[in-house]
Amino acid sequence: MAELIDAFAIALKAAIGFQAVFLALLALGLNIQFGYTGLLNFGQIAFALLGGYGIAISVSQWGLPFWVGVVIGLAAAVLLALLLGIPTLRLRADYLAIATIATAEGLRLLFRSVSATPVTNGTRGLSGFNQDFIALAPWDTAERYDLLGTRWSGADLWVALVGWVLVALTCLLTWLLVRSPWGRVVKSIREDEDAVRALGKNVYVYKMQALVLGGVLGALGGMVYAVGTGSATPDQYQNANTFLAYAALILGGAARVLGPVVGAMLMYFIIQFADTGLRTLISNGVIPEDLLSATDVAQIRFVLIGLGLILLLVFRPQGIFGDRREVMLDAR
Amino acid sequence: MTHAHNRAGRRAGRGAPSHVDARRTGTGGGRRGPLRLLLLAVLAGSFALLVPGTAAAEPETAAESVSGTFRTSLSGPIEGVEVTVTTPDGQEIGTTESDENGRWSVDLPGPGQYTVTIDEDALPEGVTLNGENSRTVTVDPGRDQGVLIGLNDGSRNSGGGTVQWIQLFVDGLRFGLLIAMAAIGLSLIFGTTGLTNFAHGELVTIGAIAAWFINVEGGVPLIPAALLAMVVGAGIGALNELALWRPLRRRGTGLVAALVISIGLSLLLRYLYQIIYGGRSNAYADYRGQRAVDYGPFTMTNADLASIVIALVVLLLVAVMLQKTKIGKAMRAVADNRDLAASSGIDVNRVILVVWMMGGALAALGGVLLGLSDEVQWDMGFRLLLLMFAGVTLGGLGTAYGALLGSIVVGVFVQMSTLVIPNDVKYVGGLLLLIVILIVRPQGILGSRARVG
Amino acid sequence: MPADPTPHGATAAGAGAPASLGKGAAPQRLAQAALRDVPWEVGVAKPDAAIVVDDVTRTFGGLTAVAVDHLEIQRGGITGLIGPNGAGKTTLFNLLTGFDQPDSGTWSFNGRPLGKLSPHRVSRLGVVRTFQLTKALSRLTVLQNMLLGAQGQKGEGFFRALVPGVWRSQERENTEKALELLRRFKLDAKKDDFAGTLSGGQRKLLEMARALMTDPEVVMLDEPMAGVNPALTQSLLGHVKDLREQGMTVIFVEHDMDVVRDISDWVVVMASGKVIAEGPPESISQNQAVVDAYLGAHHDAPLTVDEEDRVLAEAERSIAQEEGTGGDVIDPERRPRHGGQR
Incomplete structure (x- = not known):
């Protein structure tokens, strides 16, 4: 029983830690792109990678101030969105999907390649770029603090706090946008872009705006993650994270302002709880080691995400809180 | 020591x-x-x-x-x-x-x-x-x-007595044929059902892994093991269609939902493979450690040469099937215009099932051949998937011959790009090619904008 | 389908907007009177042409979908565009509204060339179209659908959208205008319903009303009656006539000859991409070229429900292919779109 409570506390910590912020920001970006505008960005992690490395390279390699790194990361994300959007946003939806998934994989391979090592430090990645940011914390970051029955380092707490403020601001921005005429246009594009064209709206520009905004949010997520872990390695930015964010978005409810946030927190809670729970069950011998070893648990998480995505879309495409009738109207 | x-x-x-x-x-x-x-x-x-x-x-x-x-x-x-x-x-x-x-x-x-x-x-x-x-x-x-x-080893770089670009071209041809074999199913499934199947790479992996288990664990020689792996691939393809996609079509699931479902399926299978098969790469028990045979301007192992011959023969058989047999014609008809095909009495669901089985078997064979040259890994298919997409897009989504041609171009391009870019970023070159194609000719080499009445 | 071409429909449906009847009678007569002396021949010049088409061709892989030498559309009149399946009517619509690009040719609106303009630019100039398969925006409410049509909205810019004060008063005006139009189209009771819950006929009405939110000069209707139940057909016809009363130029594609005879001032007949005849409605049925073109074609009579479904599916597919947005649903036999008609 004590182990169960422990697992619960650890899961709760994961649900409010900076990893959940990372996932929430990715999902918030996808919500703008996919939930409201209907764009299929399957390479959201590429934007996160540019965000994280934007800071890491600027500070560690070029010796620039932290905040310049943030600007560089965001600019890189905007540039990537433009590069991806210009050729594909005039084409059918799957072309953007293919281009983005290819870019996510390609960028990661490029950043970990030998030829990029002078800049990215290859697979070992970069570290030591977040001191300026951590130093801003109003409390002692070397101390450890108790929160909800779990122990947090001061630095983790600071990153998580700033991260959640960022999430809150993003939610506010999303809320303002989607209830405006701008939001009406992008939602209409999601439903049928030709109808919107026939009514005199420049669909291409709106799609581009949504792609850029979502990409910037992805980059912010990547920054939070890089600053939180204190390092940036290419393999932190595996594209499985994009699909994790999709799962979180759909779980919380796409095209809802708070959907991605709720989804991300729940997702991390479930994953961490299952993770800790399974490990406990294995070490207690409840699950025989032959069937599932402790090292397999990390893979089980992705199996569960995959299964969860399938089941959600087949049985509850509206997410856990959504209204099924609305989804049934979806002709796509 | x-x-x-x-x-x-x-x-x-x-x-x-x-x-x-x-x-x-x-x-x-x-x-x-x-x-x-x-x-x-x-x-x-x-x-x-x-x-x-x-x-x-x-x-x-x-x-x-x-x-x-x-x-x-x-x-x-x-x-x-x-x-x-x-x-x-x-x-x-x-x-x-x-x-x-x-x-x-x-x-x-x-x-x-x-x-x-x-x-x-x-x-x-x-x-x-x-x-x-x-x-x-x-x-x-x-x-x-x-x-x-x-x-x-001299084959991928200057020196070693071979003409480098010819060597890379031949390597690329072999790689392209492997991509083509896996990608034909992807393209035909898209053509007949409209589904962009992101889980197609997992059909490649299952072929390689099934053959590995049969070959290494079961002690069966690789050739019968590969045939068995193709049967497994066809079976998994059929299972895909019967257990998942056909019911979903019946429910009227939309394109976007289907896409995300295929991604979920891809994640699920890929990490299941990792749990069952493990994270390392393994070679088959047969034909390992072959020395390359010198053909003058290029060298090649007998296993690689056999791969090329097998791929060519199989692709030729597929082409003959598409052109001459009743089911092949039906496939092309359904891919061309499903409603017309349905109204002219073709059993569309049966055709789609056959496409899935054929696609699964071809992908599995592609996986075995890839495993033969590059060893078997749990995510080999997923990494190949992006190049398959590049090939299929280059050739024109939904066409069988376009997939074939596009894949070969991509394979050759990826290998020959190492003339100018480092070997470890050659896939990035392939993905860049994909994006260039999207800008220049999104409908692909053989694709064309359809006619409207 | 109504076989009776008496003008009841106009008055019945026009009752929703009685004000427009009085002032509208004159322009209708003007268009008809203007066209009275025009000879019944292909490519004839009109007294006051709103749209002029010259040498437009569009081929798809060797097949000529459209090859129109010269065509003028009279301002303020209702021009019917008819022809057997595959005659190139929808393709011509797509070309004129920028949804497709021709192989060659030019066309102009009020003397201003429209070639090479993207769809939204054509629309902003005042040429608005509807689609053969209604494009109601399912998960938006009926009122939101209408508001989308309003032009020059300040709140549609990304940054201004963030400051509600900038666009709120304009939004209020647009809402009033939208409600007024919805009342006219008898959709006001549905204003807060999702558009996806409307019936097929109601969607056609909504699409037309939404098009009117743009204050267009030319309205192009692609099969406005297809898939509409007979009870609503008269109402729709009335609304089309209403557009003319308000001085708009209407071009519409239709298969139902009774409808064409009822409301058109002028009829253009296409076959195999060419204009084979034009003239007032009564001239068409006697035209030998038209009779030949329709021989063997199955669309000179109203469609049965089955036929209609099949035609819709075919058309939908071809349009989807044409516009490069095909394969929207993995199985078109079971598209939820028809839900409203069930």
Whole structure:
């Protein structure tokens, strides 16, 4: 029983830690792109990678101030969105999907390649770029603090706090946008872009705006993650994270302002709880080691995400809180 | 020369299932970045395919250790190369020799910095070092640190007596044919059902893994094992259609939902493979370590030559089937215009089922052949998927011949791009090509904008 | 389908907007009077042409979908565009509104060339179209659908959208205008319903009303009656006539000859991409070229429900292919779109 409570506390910590912020920001970006505008960005992690490395390279390699790194990361994300959007946003939806998934994989391979090592430090990645940011914390970051029955380092707490403020601001921005005429246009594009064209709206520009905004949010997520872990390695930015964010978005409810946030927190809670729970069950011998070893648990998480995505879309495409009738109207 | 350090190799030699010892990096997970640690676990396995001609990392079970593999595509695994591990100040920790699979591993007294040096005189003829014969690595607590020492077998670089661009062209042709074999199913499924199947790479992997289990664990020779793997692939394809996609079509599931479902399926299968098969790469029991035969301007192993011949014959058979047989014509009709095909009495669901089975079998065969040249890995299909998409898009989504042509172009392009870009970013070149295609000619080489009444 | 071409429909449906009847009678007569002396021949010049088409061709892989030498559309009149399946009517619509690009040719609106303009630019100039398969925006409410049509909205810019004060008063005006139009189209009771819940006929009405939110000069209707139940057909016809009363130029594609005879001032007949005849409605049925073109074609009579479904599916597919947005649903036999008609 004590182990169960422990697992619960650890899961709760994961649900409010900076990893959940990372996932929430990715999902918030996808919500703008996919939930409201209907764009299929399957390479959201590429934007996160540019965000994280934007800071890491600027500070560690070029010796620039932290905040310049943030600007560089965001600019890189905007540039990537433009590069991806210009050729594909005039084409059918799957072309953007293919281009983005290819870019996510390609960028990661490029950043970990030998030829990029002078800049990215290859697979070992970069570290030591977040001191300026951590130093801003109003409390002692070397101390450890108790929160909800779990122990947090001061630095983790600071990153998580700033991260959640960022999430809150993003939610506010999303809320303002989607209830405006701008939001009406992008939602209409999601439903049928030709109808919107026939009514005199420049669909291409709106799609581009949504792609850029979502990409910037992805980059912010990547920054939070890089600053939180204190390092940036290419393999932190595996594209499985994009699909994790999709799962979180759909779980919380796409095209809802708070959907991605709720989804991300729940997702991390479930994953961490299952993770800790399974490990406990294995070490207690409840699950025989032959069937599932402790090292397999990390893979089980992705199996569960995959299964969860399938089941959600087949049985509850509206997410856990959504209204099924609305989804049934979806002709796509 | 302590053979006690040679554990990983001996296990593989006994043919034990590799998942027992392959992934220990995951155990340290959970505290700082649980995701990240998993991703690191994946890292080790990724090397072998991405950087052919280098010594790849191999995880191991003891506390701290360093390990790696010596192999190049021409020489195969390199046995008997002496490896010495020292501390930075020159104190010797241990030495070992690579085993028959080219693997080596040395246990360490604790975390810290270590220098790994190899005896370059022990390398076979034609194989040279890319750079230095030693590397200094930092080993974290509890980590098995992979050590990469770049090897050059002459086939991928100048020297070695072959004409480099012809060599790369032939390699590319072989690779392109493999992509084509896997991609035809992807394209036909798109043509007949409208589904962009992101889980198609997993059909490639299942072929390779099924053949590996039948071949290595079951002791069946590779050729019958490959045929069995094709049956498995066809079966999984049929299962895909009958258990998932047909019911979903009946429910009227939209394109976007179907796309995300296929992504979920891809994740689910891929990591299931990793749990069942393990994170390391393995070769088949047969045809390993072949020497390349010299054909003048290029060299090639007999296994690679057989791959090309098999791929050509199979693709030719597929073309004949599409042109001459009733079911083949029906497939093209359905891909061309489903409603018209349905109204002219074709059983569309049956055609789609056959397409899935054929696609699954072809993908599985492609996986076996890829496993033969590049070893079998749990995510090999997923990495191939992006190149399949590039090929299919280049050729024109939904057309069988377009997929064939586009895939070959992509394969040749990816290999020949190493003339100007480093080998480990050649896939990036392929993906760049994809994006250029989207800008220049999104409908592909053979695709055309359809007519409207 | 109504076989009775008496003008009841106009008055019945026009009752919703009685104000427009009085002032509208004159322009209708003007268009008809203007066209009275025009000879019944292909490519004839009109007294006051709103749209002029010259040498437009569009081929798809060797097949000529459209090859129109010269065509003028009279301002303020209702021009019917008819022809057997595959005659190129929808393709011509797509070309004129920028949804497709021709192989060659030019066309102009009020003397201003429209070639090479993207769809939204054509629309902003005042040429608005509807689609053969209604494009109601399912998960937006009926009122939101209407508001989308309003032009020059300040709140549609990304940054201004963030400051509600900038666009709120304009939004209020647009809402009033939208409600007024919805009342006219008898959709005001549905204003807060999702458009996806409307019936097929109601969607056609909504699409037309939404098009009117743009204050267009030319309205192009692609099969406005297809898939509409007979009870609503008269109402729709009335609304089309209403557009003319308000001085708009209407071009519409239709298969039902009774409808064409009822409301058109002028009829253009296409076959195999060419204009084969034009003239007032009564001239068409006697035209030998038209009779030949329709021989063997199955669309000179109203469609049965089955036929209609099949035609819809075919058309939908071809349009989807044409516009490069095909394969929206993995199985078109079971598209939820028809839900409203069930």
